Amino acid sequence: MSVTTIGVFGATGRMGQRVLACAATDPSLKISAAYERPTHPAIGKDVGEIAGLGAIGVPLAGEIGTPPDVIIDFSTPESSVELSKVCAERGLRLVLATTGFSAEQKEVITQAAKKTAILWAPSMSLAVNVAMKLVADAGRALKDVSSGVDVEIIERHHRFKEDAPSGTALKFGEIVAQSMGQTEHVHGREGRIGQRPRHEIGYHALRTGDNVGEHTIVFGLMGETLEVTVRGNSRDSYAQGALTAAKFLAGRPAGLYSMADALGLNA
Numbered sequence: 042m043s044v045t046t047i048g049v050f051g052a053t054g055r056m057g058q059r060v061l062a063c064a065a066t067d068p069s070l071k072i073s074a075a076y077e078r079p080t081h082p083a084i085g086k087d088v089g090e091i092a093g094l095g096a097i098g099v100p101l102a103g104e105i106g107t108p109p110d111v112i113i114d115f116s117t118p119e120s121s122v123e124l125s126k127v128c129a130e131r132g133l134r135l136v137l138a139t140t141g142f143s144a145e146q147k148e149v150i151t152q153a154a155k156k157t158a159i160l161w162a163p164s165m166s167l168a169v170n171v172a173m174k175l176v177a178d179a180g181r182a183l184k185d186v187s188s189g190v191d192v193e194i195i196e197r198h199h200r201f202k203e204d205a206p207s208g209t210a211l212k213f214g215e216i217v218a219q220s221m222g223q224t225e226h227v228h229g230r231e232g233r234i235g236q237r238p239r240h241e242i243g244y245h246a247l248r249t250g251d252n253v254g255e256h257t258i259v260f261g262l263m264g265e266t267l268e269v270t271v272r273g274n275s276r277d278s279y280a281q282g283a284l285t286a287a288k289f290l291a292g293r294p295a296g297l298y299s300m301a302d303a304l305g306l307n308a
């Protein structure tokens with residue numbers, strides 16, 4: 042059996058710890074490194090201890106020393122962008138799961154993927170990526186309904202989330218616009234007086250408690266409503282997806298890959 046070595050960037054965060062925990066039980070993976078910012082108070086401590094797994098012999102590092110086969114990143118937009126530049130310079134493969142990028146930051150990542158293999162997805166979840174296919178199909182089927190179809194996207198996440206709407210909600214909106222042709226993306230309805238125009242997609246973000254992530258795409262027709270909903274029950278859905286992505290990416294040439302590639306959903 043071939044073994045893929047991974048390094049986890051943002052290792053002490055909510056997602057970083059679940060990635061470490063899931064990887065530790067997978068014999069086809071070896072955790073060889075874990076990173077945080079160089080000034081992080083836990084630098085040098087065993088990351089297994091930090092993640093509640095017991096010691097695994099991997100100290101938390103502030104920089105990339107001997108590189109793993111693939112780095113998995115769940116951190117912040119600023120640190121992810123810097124990481125993508127380092128990966129491009131050193132030819133390191135990167136699973137990039139962070140969300141909340143500006144247009145300029147997205148361009149830096151896109152350029153980095155010309156020099157190394159980057160799998161970039163706002164959701165590593167299998168169910169979410171299958172839902173993306175369903176939503177594209179629904180959009181194509183409903184695009185020409187003469188009385189019009191209104192699309193609104195509702196997402197719910199935990200109170201600690203720092204970006205809104207979620208990267209996944211924005212991706213769902215992109216997919217809907219590609220399949221149906223809406224030209225405007227509207228966030229909330231306050232101050233929007235008058236009837237709803239047809240050419241917009243509405244986004245609504247809720248932040249409550251410890252919700253690990255829910256997305257509902259509402260297609261409102263005259264006389265009926267179609268909704269596609271995905272609910273995360275545990276962060277392990279994203280962590281397992283990121284590990285699948287790392288195994289897929291190992292040994293790949295430079296380029297920008299998606300979760301649909303890793304899951305074989307493009308076939």
Ligand SMILES: NC(=O)C1=CN([C@@H]2O[C@H](COP(=O)(O)OP(=O)(O)OC[C@H]3O[C@@H](n4cnc5c(N)ncnc54)[C@H](OP(=O)(O)O)[C@@H]3O)[C@@H](O)[C@H]2O)C=CC1
Nearest residue numbers: 051054055056077078115116120138139140163164165279
């Ligand atoms: N694609 C997907 O499937 C998913 C994506 N996400 C996204 O992943 C990101 C992280 O989420 P979550 O784990 O909840 O967030 P957390 O805030 O819990 O974790 C982020 C971690 O990144 C660390 N970090 C910050 N700066 C650096 C740096 N320069 N170098 C290394 N590490 C750094 C933080 O450290 P410190 O605390 O010191 O700042 C923290 O430990 C978010 O953008 C989220 O939206 C989340 C779930 C699923």
Ligand SMILES: O=C(O)C1=N[C@H](C(=O)O)C[C@H](O)C1
Nearest residue numbers: 140163164202207208209254
């Ligand atoms: O911050 C989170 O938690 C999540 N973020 C991602 C997003 O912004 O889409 C993915 C998932 O929904 C969890």
